[in-house]
Amino acid sequence: MGRIIAVANQKGGVGKTTTTINLSAALAGLGMEVLVVDCDPQGNATTGLGLSKKEIILNEDSTSYDLMTNDAPAEECIKETQLTHLKIIPSEQNLSGAESEILNRDGRNFILREKLQKLKEDFDYILIDCPPSLTVLTINALTAADAVLIPIQCEFYALEGVSQLMSTIALTKNRLNAELDIEGVVFTMYDSRTNLSQQVIDEVKSNIREYIFETKIPRSVRLAEAPSHGLPINLYDVKSNGAVAYKELAEELIKKNGKKTESSKSAVKNTTRTAGKVTKSGASKRAVRKTALQDKKSK
Ligand SMILES: Nc1ncnc2c1ncn2[C@@H]1O[C@H](COP(=O)(O)OP(=O)(O)O)[C@@H](O)[C@H]1O
Ligand SMILES: [Mg+2]
Numbered sequence: 001m002g003r004i005i006a007v008a009n010q011k012g013g014v015g016k017t018t019t020t021i022n023l024s025a026a027l028a029g030l031g032m033e034v035l036v037v038d039c040d041p042q043g044n045a046t047t048g049l050g051l052s053k054k055e056i057i058l059n060e061d062s063t064s065y066d067l068m069t070n071d072a073p074a075e076e077c078i079k080e081t082q083l084t085h086l087k088i089i090p091s092e093q094n095l096s097g098a099e100s101e102i103l104n105r106d107g108r109n110f111i112l113r114e115k116l117q118k119l120k121e122d123f124d125y126i127l128i129d130c131p132p133s134l135t136v137l138t139i140n141a142l143t144a145a146d147a148v149l150i151p152i153q154c155e156f157y158a159l160e161g162v163s164q165l166m167s168t169i170a171l172t173k174n175r176l177n178a179e180l181d182i183e184g185v186v187f188t189m190y191d192s193r194t195n196l197s198q199q200v201i202d203e204v205k206s207n208i209r210e211y212i213f214e215t216k217i218p219r220s221v222r223l224a225e226a227p228s229h230g231l232p233i234n235l236y237d238v239k240s241n242g243a244v245a246y247k248e249l250a251e252e253l254i255k256k257n258g259k260k261t262e263s264s265k266s267a268v269k270n271t272t273r274t275a276g277k278v279t280k281s282g283a284s285k286r287a288v289r290k291t292a293l294q295d296k297k298s299k
Contacts (some may be wrong), residue, residue, distance in 0.1 A: 015188030025232030
């Protein structure tokens with residue numbers, strides 16, 4: 001059974017999307033089957049993983065908007081990425097309209113949960129990139145999730161809003177999703193040369209009793225550059241310290257959840273797949289997707 005992780009913090013610019021993209025790609029590189037669900041109308045995870053929003057709109061491809069507002073099954077919204085084991089449900093601007101469309105519906109907080117539940121068998125990890133708000137999209141993500149991963153930026157005011165996030169998580173747990181866990185806090189944009197980063201870490205540690213990932217994500221120009229090339233860091237610059245850190249974070253997460261990696265799984269799983277290998281792009285990718293969907297439908 002896969003684990004659904006919502007990457008959330010209503011503060012913007014703390015590294016939610018960067019973590020969703022690169023942690024997912026690192027997990028896929030380790031042989032995990034991974035799905036990213038882009039739940040932010042900005043669609044930065046979508047473009048950061050190499051999909052073109054323009055093309056999605058032109059092709060009228062199903063996105064997380066369809067997932068949230070109509071009866072589109074999740075399988076229909078899934079797209080391939082450049083990594084063999086990594087898929088995505090993309091988003092684009094129209095997702096911002098979904099909030100008002102579903103606001104008055106019964107069961108509005110359970111839409112994503114119901115849609116993703118069916119996919120848990122197909123993936124080891126499903127990561128949801130949340131928008132920088134605590135509105136109905138984020139509540140849907142928290143209701144669908146097994147756990148929340150909270151990126152905290154090593155900057156002034158790092159804890160701003162975290163207590164509000166914690167109470168939203170507690171409220172969701174009480175009312176909507178009793179199983180919801182906190183996966184942990186991950187420090188982003190860490191700079192070992194400054195005292196500030198260490199001060200932030202000390203402050204967070206004295207205020208938050210949840211699991212804190214040992215792996216810290218360093219501030220890295222390569223991590224900031226990668227999305228403009230539509231590539232996760234392990235395809236853009238695998239030797240960079242950002243790529244190494246996200247791989248370590250993936251390993252720490254896998255270890256924490258007691259999951260097996262490709263090498264130990266290969267005895268039972270299809271061994272012809274190569275972990276983290278670059279796959280087809282563009283038209284051939286769509287052909288692969290269509291065939292996969294047809295395969296699924298005909299099952
Ligand atoms: N570790 C990092 N090092 C350098 N830049 C980073 C790092 N993490 C994120 N960024 C940059 O900071 C900005 C905000 O990050 P992002 O992941 O989009 O945050 P959020 O999704 O929380 O709004 C982006 O421009 C991103 O490229
Ligand atoms: Mg974001």
